[in-house]
Amino acid sequence: MVSLFLQGKENDYSDCDSFLLLNFVGKMIKLFKVKEKQRENVENAKKQTTAELPLLKVLSRVHGLRLRFCHAAAESSHGPILRHPDGKDLEAHVELCNKRREEACQSSRHWSRRHAHMAFFSIYIVNKFQRQIGYNLVPMIARGLMLGPDQPVILHMLDIEPAAEALEAVKMELADSAFSLLKGVLATTDVVEACNGVDIALMVGGFPRKDGMERKDVMKKNVAIYKAQASALEQHAAANCKVVVVANPANTNALILREFAPSIPPKNITCLTRLDHNRALGQISEKLNVPVSSVKNVIVWGNHSSTQYPDANHAIIVDPGSGRERSAREMVADDNWLKTEFQTIVRQRGAAIIKARKLSSALSAASAVCDHMRDWILGTPEGTWVSMGVCSDGSYGIEPGLLYSFPVTCRKGQWSIVQGLNIDEFSRARMDATARELAEEKLMAYSCLQVEK
Amino acid sequence: MAKEPARVLVTGAAGQIGYALVPMIARGVMLGADQPVILHMLDIPPAAEALNGVKMELVDAAFPLLKGVVATTDVVEACTGVNVAVMVGGFPRKEGMERKDVMSKNVSIYKSQASALEKHAAPNCKVLVVANPANTNALILKEFAPSIPEKNITCLTRLDHNRALGQISERLNIQVSHVKNAIIWGNHSSTQYPDVNHATVKTPSGEKPVRELVKDDGWLNGEFISTVQQRGAAIIKARKLSSALSAASSACDHIRDWVLGTPEGNWVSMGVYSDGSYNVPAGLMYSFPVTCSGGEWKIVQGLHVDEFSRKKLDLTAAELTEEKALAYSCLS
Numbered sequence: 196m197v198s199l200f201l202q203g204k205e206n207d208y209s210d211c212d213s214f215l216l217l218n219f220v221g222k223m224i225k226l227f228k229v230k231e232k233q234r235e236n237v238e239n240a241k242k243q244t245t246a247e248l249p250l251l252k253v254l255s256r257v258h259g260l261r262l263r264f265c266h267a268a269a270e271s272s273h274g275p276i277l278r279h280p281d282g283k284d285l286e287a288h289v290e291l292c293n294k295r296r297e298e299a300c301q302s303s304r305h306w307s308r309r310h311a312h313m314a315f316f317s318i319y320i321v322n323k324f325q326r327q328i329g330y331n332l333v334p335m336i337a338r339g340l341m342l343g344p345d346q347p348v349i350l351h352m353l354d355i356e357p358a359a360e361a362l363e364a365v366k367m368e369l370a371d372s373a374f375s376l377l378k379g380v381l382a383t384t385d386v387v388e389a390c391n392g393v394d395i396a397l398m399v400g401g402f403p404r405k406d407g408m409e410r411k412d413v414m415k416k417n418v419a420i421y422k423a424q425a426s427a428l429e430q431h432a433a434a435n436c437k438v439v440v441v442a443n444p445a446n447t448n449a450l451i452l453r454e455f456a457p458s459i460p461p462k463n464i465t466c467l468t469r470l471d472h473n474r475a476l477g478q479i480s481e482k483l484n485v486p487v488s489s490v491k492n493v494i495v496w497g498n499h500s501s502t503q504y505p506d507a508n509h510a511i512i513v514d515p516g517s518g519r520e521r522s523a524r525e526m527v528a529d530d531n532w533l534k535t536e537f538q539t540i541v542r543q544r545g546a547a548i549i550k551a552r553k554l555s556s557a558l559s560a561a562s563a564v565c566d567h568m569r570d571w572i573l574g575t576p577e578g579t580w581v582s583m584g585v586c587s588d589g590s591y592g593i594e595p596g597l598l599y600s601f602p603v604t605c606r607k608g609q610w611s612i613v614q615g616l617n618i619d620e621f622s623r624a625r626m627d628a629t630a631r632e633l634a635e636e637k638l639m640a641y642s643c644l645q646v647e648k
Numbered sequence: 649m650a651k652e653p654a655r656v657l658v659t660g661a662a663g664q665i666g667y668a669l670v671p672m673i674a675r676g677v678m679l680g681a682d683q684p685v686i687l688h689m690l691d692i693p694p695a696a697e698a699l700n701g702v703k704m705e706l707v708d709a710a711f712p713l714l715k716g717v718v719a720t721t722d723v724v725e726a727c728t729g730v731n732v733a734v735m736v737g738g739f740p741r742k743e744g745m746e747r748k749d750v751m752s753k754n755v756s757i758y759k760s761q762a763s764a765l766e767k768h769a770a771p772n773c774k775v776l777v778v779a780n781p782a783n784t785n786a787l788i789l790k791e792f793a794p795s796i797p798e799k800n801i802t803c804l805t806r807l808d809h810n811r812a813l814g815q816i817s818e819r820l821n822i823q824v825s826h827v828k829n830a831i832i833w834g835n836h837s838s839t840q841y842p843d844v845n846h847a848t849v850k851t852p853s854g855e856k857p858v859r860e861l862v863k864d865d866g867w868l869n870g871e872f873i874s875t876v877q878q879r880g881a882a883i884i885k886a887r888k889l890s891s892a893l894s895a896a897s898s899a900c901d902h903i904r905d906w907v908l909g910t911p912e913g914n915w916v917s918m919g920v921y922s923d924g925s926y927n928v929p930a931g932l933m934y935s936f937p938v939t940c941s942g943g944e945w946k947i948v949q950g951l952h953v954d955e956f957s958r959k960k961l962d963l964t965a966a967e968l969t970e971e972k973a974l975a976y977s978c979l980s
Contacts (some may be wrong), residue, residue, distance in 0.1 A: 331668065340675050364886030370818060371879060371894040373810035373901075375825035409812050473710035481707065488712035515650070544708060551701030558671050559708040566710075 285635040327557035328399045328441065329354075329364060332564055337374040341565040343573060349379040353389035354400070358376075382572040386424060397564055398424065398452070402443025402474040414444065414636070415643045421448045422644070432459070437467065439567055440466040445499045446584050446598040453586070453598070456470045462609070465571070466584030468503070468600035470556070470563035471495040474544045479512075479523055489513050490523065494602040495541075495582040496622075498636070499630025503600070504625035505541040507533050509616055520573030534621060576625075580613050591618060591626065597633045610644055652683040653715040655770065655893040657730040658857065659761065660779065661689030665890065668896035669734065674711040678737070678900040679732075680908060686716040686955025690726035698874070723761060726770040732907075734899055735761065737788070751781065751971070752978040758785045759979070769796070774943075776893065776902055777803040782836040783919050783933040784971040788979075790921065799866070799944065802906070805832040805840065805921030805935035807891070807898035810844040811879050815872055816858055826850040827858070831937040832917040833957075834964025835971070842870035842876040842937070843959035844868060846951055849895065869956060885939025910940045915948050926953060926961065932968045 224488060238282040274307060329352065349388045350369070354362045366382040383389050390396070402416035422441075428436065436459065440449035445466040453464045472495045480487040492511050510523035527533060540547075548556040570581050589595040590612045602613040618626065658666050666689065672678060673685055685704055687706065691699045703719040720726050727733070739753035742945040758777075765773065773796065777786040786803040790796070809832045817824040827849050833841040847858040862868055875882075883891040905916050915937045925947045939947040953961065 330893060331671065334668065334672065334897055335675070338672070338675075338677050338897075340677075344681070360886050361888070364883055365893070367879075367883060367886065368891050368894040370814040370824070371807065371811045371883075371891065372897040373813045373817075373824045374897070375823075378823060470708065474708045476710045477707040480710075486715055487707070487710045490710075532769060544704070548701050548704055548708075551697050551704065553698070556705050556708065558702070559705040562671055562675075562709040562711070 207376070214264060230557060236448055238401040248341050249528050258590060288426075291510075299303050314555075321536075327554065328560050331557045331561035332397065333365065333369060334372065335561055335565050337369060337372065337377040341568050343569075344376075347376050347378045349381070350377065351381045351383070351385055351389045351393055352392070353386060355369045357385050359384050388428045390424075390429070391429075392433055394433045394436055395568060396428055396432060396436055396438045396447070397568075398438065398440045399442055399564075403443075411639060412645070414447070414639050417442070417444065417448050418451050418640050418643045421451040422455045428452070429456035429458050435460075435608075436463060437568070437571060438464045439564060440464070440584075441564060443499065446600075446633055449584060450600045450637060451640055454644075461586045464586065464598075465610070466499060466569055466600075467560075467564060467569070468495045468499050468582045468597055469567040470560050470585045471499065471503055471505060471541060471544075471600075472540050472582035473559065473563055473566065473615075475507065475510075478540055479507060479510060479527070481534070482537075483512065483523070483526055485512060486515065489515055491579050492602070493523075494580075494599050494616075497624045498633050499584060499600065499601055500629075500632065501542050502625075502629040502632045503542060504620055504622065504629055505538060506625075508619065508622065509539065509602075570609055571605050573605075574607065580604050583610055585610060586614070588612070590614065591616075593626070594634060597630065597637065599630065599633060651670055651683055654679055654687045654732065655688060655730040657688040657690065657726055657733040657769075659690045659726070659733070659735045659951070662691040662695035662702060663736065664892040665736045665778065665895050665899075666691075667702060668892045669736070669899060671708060671709065671711075672896055673884040673899050674706060674709070677897075679877045680750070680904070681713075682875060684713050684715045684861045686718070687714065688718045688720070688726045688728075688730055690720060692722060692813050693721045696721050703779050723764040724768055727764045728766075730769045730773055732903060733769065733773055733775045734903070735775065735777045735785070736779055736899075738785060741780075748974060748978070751784070751974050754779070754781065754785050755788050755975050755978045758788040759792045762789045762796075765789070766793035766795050773800060774796070774903065774906060775801045776899060777919075778899055780836065781971060783935075783968055784975050786919060787972060788975055798921045799816075801921065801933075802945075803836060803933055803935075804899055804902055805836050805917045805919045806902040807895055808832040808836065808876055808879075808896045808935075809917035810840060810894070810898050810901065812844065812847075812872075812876050815875055816844060816847065816862070819867075819872075820849065820858075820861055822849065827938070828919070829915050830858075831915075831951075832933055832935045834963050835968050836919060836935065836968065837964075837966040838877050840877055840966055841957065842873055843957055844872070844958075845954065845957065846937075892956075906940050906945060907943055908940075910938075911944070915939050918945055920945060920947070923947070925949065926951075928961065928965050929969060932965065932972065934965065934968060 248530055266321060333350060338352065339346060352365065360601060362382045366380050369377060369380050376438040382389065402413060404623070428438070438452065438459070440452060443447055449464050449466040453461055472493060474491045475493040475495060476487055479490045479493065489512055490510065491513065492509050494506040494509065496506060507523050510525050511520045513520050514525055524533065545556060567583060574580055582600050583603050584598050584600040585603065587593045587595050587597045587599045590601065593599050602616065604613060656678070660666050660667055669763060670687060670689065673687060675923050676683060679685060689699060689702065699719045706714060706717050718725065720953055738757060739750060741750045765775065775789065775796065777789060779785055780805050782803040786801055790798055792802045809830055812830040812832065813824050813827045816827045816830065827847065830847045831843040833843055844858045848855040849858055850973050859865065859868060880891060902918060910916055917935050918937040918938050919933050920938065922928045922932045923933040925936065937944040937951065939948060
């Protein structure tokens with residue numbers, strides 16, 4: 196049982212910030228109620244409350260209000276009751292504030308969004324700060340390139356102990372950049388602290404394959420990592436947390452994550468194939484010498500590995516002047532190139548970057564992560580689809596339950612697989628081959644888990 | 649109606665500041681979300697393969713605003729038609745090197761890049777020098793590119809400015825977007841003077857001076873200054889690499905505010921060609937508080953400079969005068 200005492204400035208709730216905070220508080224209370232129902236264990240309910248407290252402290256500091264949590268002795272059949280310091284019932288007051296806020300929203304649109312998700316968009320980034328993906332990604336996020344230029348964010352950055360000092364340096368640099376959208380930074384080596392209250396989780400960290408390692412060894416290491424992070428996420432992340440797994444083997448790491456975080460909706464766990472998708476767009480644009488913004492609707496099917504199938508059969512070129520759409524395949528007029536060289540270049544692009552830079556592709560990977568999340572949350576443009584590794588529902592004859600990359604459109608924070616695309620023989624064979632590899636990886640991962648168990 | 653693409657040059661583009669900077673430019677962080685860009689990236693021949701790798705990654709990122717990439721080791725090709733030049737490339741100081749050696753190397757780099765820019769850049773090209781010694785490199789650039797308007801050549805002190813804002817926001821435990829109007833005076837070196845005498849904080853009851861809210865002149869006149877001055881070294885100590893992320897971000901801020909204008913009531917710090925304001929010797933590249941409008945910067949005039957500040961302003965001016973003399977001696 197939790198009671199909330201709110202102390203505003205001079206008990207005046209006509210201030211906009213107070214409205215929003217009260218609205219928040221209202222939402223938080225609802226969240227508590229939902230969570231209490233979900234967890235029969237009172238112990239867990241208390242833990243959750245304690246976990247929410249730091250978040251609310253941040254909120255309260257920011258808005259200049261003070262919040263105090265008080266575990267009241269008395270039980271109430273109505274659940275948590277808000278009490279105004281001088282005894283009035285606050286819940287009714289919250290409703291009133293909501294109404295006033297809606298009215299205010301009609302007249303000034305901007306601040307409703309500015310504050311609506313503040314402190315609730317915490318982004319949890321795992322690992323790889325020294326090795327650049329995280330380092331490239333955080334300034335992009337802090338500039339609003341992932342969630343929009345009016346969406347404030349709080350970053351949670353997690354890395355392993357040996358990287359703690361470097362992680363702290365990244366935090367210092369973020370402070371030094373004076374990003375106006377960045378409302379807070381948490382740099383930690385504690386996975387629980389990192390997962391606390393996050394709305395978005397970007398899983399960049401994993402065990403990289405080293406010279407001489409067998410596939411099974413890499414798999415074993417990553418299975419252990421993703422199993423641990425799964426339970427932390429499940430217990431501490433926000434209810435509708437959206438997850439993208441980047442670290443390889445991305446699809447199978449995401450599968451493991453799903454296995455060990457059963458209360459996270461499977462549709463919320465995805466893996467990154469947007470990088471391959473963007474690479475495919477780039478190759479078509481170079482081949483046709485058109486701006487890349489004119490190319491759309493390639494597809495990357497399957498596993499983010501060498502069996503991926505970049506498919507340009509349904510890709511479209513949009514003329515920037517007239518808006519006229521043409522089939523990319525027709526314009527390329529070279530099916531052989533599309534079936535051979537195009538495939539190879541996209542598949543092996545990662546290795547080509549490493550050869551040139553002596554480092555892996557951080558810039559483009561970070562950019563693709565932003566694209567993946569942005570389109571998922573803010574929606575894909577009309578007539579455009581993108582590639583995402585998602586939980587297969589059996590579409591296109593792909594085994595249900597695999598984490599497989601499909602063409603998807605996104606609307607209102609949900610992705611849905613584009614249906615009804617014609618699949619020719621060549622494509623069928625390639626799509627099945629990559630599905631087979633994924634099924635194999637799944638078996639290998641489970642066998643590692645048996646050993647673990 | 650889409651705008652004509654702007655050509656943006658980044659020298660030293662294969663390095664880590666360049667790597668952090670180019671995606672920011674390609675995403676519209678520097679010139680706005682509706683301004684298409686063509687990137688020109690220059691580096692030295694030993695870095696040619698790495699530079700090509702960056703070009704490949706830029707293609708792979710499918711940036712809608714990026715209308716072209718020129719990756720080259722030829723300074724003429726790099727400078728041709730550019731509207732904005734961000735000079736990140738320079739000779740870094742290595743262990744055992746004397747100041748004079750670093751100066752000597754950089755002076756010759758900036759001399760040759762100056763003439764290429766002058767001959768091949770677009771008219772009214774705006775230049776930002778990042779590589780250290782930033783102020784003096786910018787001065788050399790100006791000397792050897794006499795037909796580039798002197799007001800178009802600047803150097804980066806926005807990083808220090810942003811660091812100062814960050815330190816105040818941490819001290820007061822508030823959002824950095826609520827702090828404004830710090831000033832960085834002088835040289836982008838350890839003699840820089842971070843000045844918050846005119847800085848203010850947005851509070852629910854209006855704008856309040858930073859000094860009033862911090863209530864700790866000892867800290868503001870001591871530790872605050874040295875923290876900002878030595879922040880670069882602190883980052884190197886923790887990362888084992890210099891600050892790329894924040895440097896790139898500040899470079900974007902510098903150009904964006906210059907081109908698109910500073911918000912009402914705000915000023916920023918830029919290293920610009922001194923006209924003698926605030927009794928700073930004319931003819932130095934010196935960081936001042938400026939406002940920007942219509943693509944032009946203007947030094948904020950009439951700010952009161954107290955005795956403590958006066959000494960600091962003069963100290964950093966003296967160092968710049970010394971560097972200038974050193975640079976000219978390297979040239980002759």
